[in-house]
Amino acid sequence: MNQHFEATESFAESMDEKDTIAVYKNEFYFPQHNGNNTIYFCGNSLGLQPKNVEAAIKTELGTWRDIAIEGYFKGTNPWLHYHEYVTPSLAKLTGAKPGEVTVMNTLTVNLHLMMLSFYKPNTKRYKIMMEAGAFPSDQYAIETQVKHYGLLPEDAIIEIAPRTGEKIIREEDILAAINEQRDTLALVVFGGINYYTGQLFDIKSITEAVHKAGAVAGWDLAHVTGNVPLQLHDWNVDFAVWCSYKYLNAGPGAIGGVFIHERYAFNNDTPRLAGWWGNDEKTRFKMEKGFIAKPDASGWNISTSQVFNTVALKASLELFDSAGMDNLRAKSVLLTGYLEFLLQQLTTLQFEIITPKEPERRGAQLCLYFSEKGKEVHQKMMDSGIIVDYREPGVIRVAPAPLYCSFEDVFRFYEILSEL
Numbered sequence: 001m002n003q004h005f006e007a008t009e010s011f012a013e014s015m016d017e018k019d020t021i022a023v024y025k026n027e028f029y030f031p032q033h034n035g036n037n038t039i040y041f042c043g044n045s046l047g048l049q050p051k052n053v054e055a056a057i058k059t060e061l062g063t064w065r066d067i068a069i070e071g072y073f074k075g076t077n078p079w080l081h082y083h084e085y086v087t088p089s090l091a092k093l094t095g096a097k098p099g100e101v102t103v104m105n106t107l108t109v110n111l112h113l114m115m116l117s118f119y120k121p122n123t124k125r126y127k128i129m130m131e132a133g134a135f136p137s138d139q140y141a142i143e144t145q146v147k148h149y150g151l152l153p154e155d156a157i158i159e160i161a162p163r164t165g166e167k168i169i170r171e172e173d174i175l176a177a178i179n180e181q182r183d184t185l186a187l188v189v190f191g192g193i194n195y196y197t198g199q200l201f202d203i204k205s206i207t208e209a210v211h212k213a214g215a216v217a218g219w220d221l222a223h224v225t226g227n228v229p230l231q232l233h234d235w236n237v238d239f240a241v242w243c244s245y246k247y248l249n250a251g252p253g254a255i256g257g258v259f260i261h262e263r264y265a266f267n268n269d270t271p272r273l274a275g276w277w278g279n280d281e282k283t284r285f286k287m288e289k290g291f292i293a294k295p296d297a298s299g300w301n302i303s304t305s306q307v308f309n310t311v312a313l314k315a316s317l318e319l320f321d322s323a324g325m326d327n328l329r330a331k332s333v334l335l336t337g338y339l340e341f342l343l344q345q346l347t348t349l350q351f352e353i354i355t356p357k358e359p360e361r362r363g364a365q366l367c368l369y370f371s372e373k374g375k376e377v378h379q380k381m382m383d384s385g386i387i388v389d390y391r392e393p394g395v396i397r398v399a400p401a402p403l404y405c406s407f408e409d410v411f412r413f414y415e416i417l418s419e420l
C-alpha cells in the first residue's frame with residue numbers, strides 16, 4: 001500500500017482531523033517549554049504521565065491511610081490481588097492467554113529469573129545467541145549468567161551483527177546462525193525491537209527456527225509492548241520480558257511484565273526461584289514448608305504485590321484498552337510513515353535513516369544518523385520545544401507515540417529541521 005502524503009501543514013491537520021484516536025493526547029501531561037506543551041518524541045525511553053495516574057495513586061494512599069493492613073482485603077482495589085488487575089490488558093497487548101502474563105520486579109531482574117528457569121546449560125548445549133549491540137543491561141545479564149555456570153562469555157555467547165557496511169541485521173543471517181548452532185544452542189534472547197536502530201525482528205519465524213534447533217526462545221520486548229501488537233501465545237514464544245515505563249507510560253521504575261507460555265506456566269514442575277507470592281493462595285498464609293506454585297505465570301512472583309509500582313500501569317492500561325492496540329498501531333504506521341516521508345523531503349541535510357523502511361520491520365521509532373551537525377540538530381530541537389534523544393555519534397532517535405503525538409507534531413519537527 002502506498003500512502004499519499006503531502007509536506008504541508010494543512011495536510012498534517014487533515015490527518016489529525018481524520019484520526020479517530022486523536023483525543024487521547026488530552027489524557028497526558030506534557031513537559032513545558034516557554035509556557036507551551038513540548039512535542040514529545042521520547043516515549044521509547046520514558047512515556048508521558050497519563051492524567052488519570054494521580055487520582056489512582058491517591059486512591060491507594062487513601063486506603064493505606066484509612067484502613068492500613070485491611071487494604072489487602074478491603075480496599076477499593078484489594079492489594080492482595082493488585083498485580084492481577086493489569087494482567088488482562090497486558091494479555092491483550094501481547095497476545096497471551098490469561099495466566100500466561102504476570103507483573104513483578106523490573107525488566108533485567110525478570111530476565112535473570114527467566115534465564116534461571118529456561119537456561120540450563122550442559123556440556124553439549126550451552127550457548128546463548130543474541131543480537132550484537134543489544135541494550136547494555138541485557139548484555140550484562142547474559143554475560144554474568146554464563147559466568148555463573150563457569151562458562152566463558154567469548155565461547156558461550158554468540159552475537160549476530162549486521163554485515164560489514166550495513167546497519168541492520170539480516171533476518172536470513174539470524175536464521176542461518178541458529179541452524180548452524182543447532183547442536184550447541186541452549187537459548188536465544190533478542191530484543192524484539194533493537195533499542196538503537198529501531199529494527200523489529202520477525203518474532204514468529206525466529207522463534208520457530210530456535211525451536212527447530214532444539215533451543216529456547218526468549219524475547220526482550222522493552223521497545224515492543226504497547227508499540228506493536230504481539231501474538232506471543234500463537235507464536236509459541238517460550239518467555240518474554242518487558243518494562244512498563246517506555247510505551248506503556250507507567251512511570252520511572254514501574255513494575256516489569258513477564259510472559260511465560262502455558263506449556264511451562266501451567267506446569268508446577270517448571271523450575272524457578274520462588275517466594276511466598278508465587279505460592280498457592282490456599283496455603284500461602286499457612287506459613288508451612290514446601291512451595292506449591294500457583295498454576296500460572298504468577299507462580300513466578302516472589303514478593304508481595306508492589307502496589308505503588310503497579311498503580312500507574314493500571315491507570316495507563318485503561319487508555320490502551322479504550323484506544324485499542326490495533327487502532328494505535330494503524331495510526332503509528334501512518335504517523336511514522338509521515339515522519340519518514342517528510343524527512344525524505346529534506347535534501348540539504350546530510351543524514352541517513354537507519355531504521356528499516358518496511359512498517360512490518362519497525363515500530364514507532366526512526367533512528368536518524370547525522371554524519372555532521374547531529375549535536376546541533378538536537379540542540380535546535382530542544383530549543384524549539386521538541387524533545388528527542390541524542391546519542392553519540394550523531395544519532396537522533398525520534399519516536400512519535402500514537403497515544404499522544406499528532407501529525408502536526410511530526411510536521412513541526414520537519415519544519416524546524418528544514419530551517420537548518
Ligand SMILES: *Cc1c(COP(=O)(O)O)cnc(C)c1O
Binds near residue numbers: 106108135137222
Ligand atoms: C529499557 C531497556 C532495559 C531496561 O531494563 P531495566 O531493568 O528496566 O532497567 C533493558 N533492556 C532493553 C532492551 C531495554 O530497552
